[in-house]
Amino acid sequence: MMTAEEQIALALRALPTPPMGWVEAAKELPAARRELETILDRIERDERFREQAVADLEAMLRAEGVEPTPVVVAHLRRRLET
Amino acid sequence: MDAATDAELVARCRAGDESAWGQLVDRYARYVYAIAVRVYRLGPDDAEDVFQEVFARVFERLDTLRDSDALRPWLAQTTRNCAVDLLRRQGREIAVEDVPEEGDDGLDRLDEALTVHAALDGMPPDCREILDRFFRRDESYHTISAELDLPPGTIASRIARCLGRMRDVLGEPGRNHPPTASGEKVGQR
Numbered sequence: 391m392m393t394a395e396e397q398i399a400l401a402l403r404a405l406p407t408p409p410m411g412w413v414e415a416a417k418e419l420p421a422a423r424r425e426l427e428t429i430l431d432r433i434e435r436d437e438r439f440r441e442q443a444v445a446d447l448e449a450m451l452r453a454e455g456v457e458p459t460p461v462v463v464a465h466l467r468r469r470l471e472t
Numbered sequence: 473m474d475a476a477t478d479a480e481l482v483a484r485c486r487a488g489d490e491s492a493w494g495q496l497v498d499r500y501a502r503y504v505y506a507i508a509v510r511v512y513r514l515g516p517d518d519a520e521d522v523f524q525e526v527f528a529r530v531f532e533r534l535d536t537l538r539d540s541d542a543l544r545p546w547l548a549q550t551t552r553n554c555a556v557d558l559l560r561r562q563g564r565e566i567a568v569e570d571v572p573e574e575g576d577d578g579l580d581r582l583d584e585a586l587t588v589h590a591a592l593d594g595m596p597p598d599c600r601e602i603l604d605r606f607f608r609r610d611e612s613y614h615t616i617s618a619e620l621d622l623p624p625g626t627i628a629s630r631i632a633r634c635l636g637r638m639r640d641v642l643g644e645p646g647r648n649h650p651p652t653a654s655g656e657k658v659g660q661r
Contacts, residue, residue: 395635401588402607408505416527461524
């Protein structure tokens, strides 16, 4: 039978620390979304830019200084389809 | 330390407060990560995809959360959905009995652990630091001793004293009614 202190120690070890970069990326979502909205706005207004995005979304994002992570790409594709 | 409840954090996030979003991520990052790697046993790449997808979905759909106090179960459900979606996309078969649900032992343990972690965040700074280093960051007595400029013998006694203080705050885990991660007492709902 574990003591209360042992149970607390076990609970403290039960939640591992995620890599700091993942946490920071999640925290930066509001800023990242603002940036994506700017890109989406430009896609709507600029036919040539839209063609670039449709042809190679990842390359377009890189050219705009945005890391094309799977989540960012998926989000943008969903928005482009609507 | 900001002891905002989940409902307060959600309200501030909905109002566009980016620091509240950062606090929400800090509060639940370990929980989401633990479900991905401990319950679904995802490798680092898959766990990262699930982790980012969960927070992206939560950020996008925060306005749809009807009960702001239900943030934790909503995050757990979203993490389950993302993990199962990913495994299915990869063509891995998932038996219904392998999909943990609310009340599953593994998830229950993580829920209880989250409560203990929330209590740690409310401890005095000296206790918080030494328990964080020893239990969460897995640092040795030697490392902690060097970093905090304390004799190694003091480390052990301080850990014991701080665990005792946490026990007093929590009651015996799983038996009494500790504060939840959202800052309210169980039974207040």
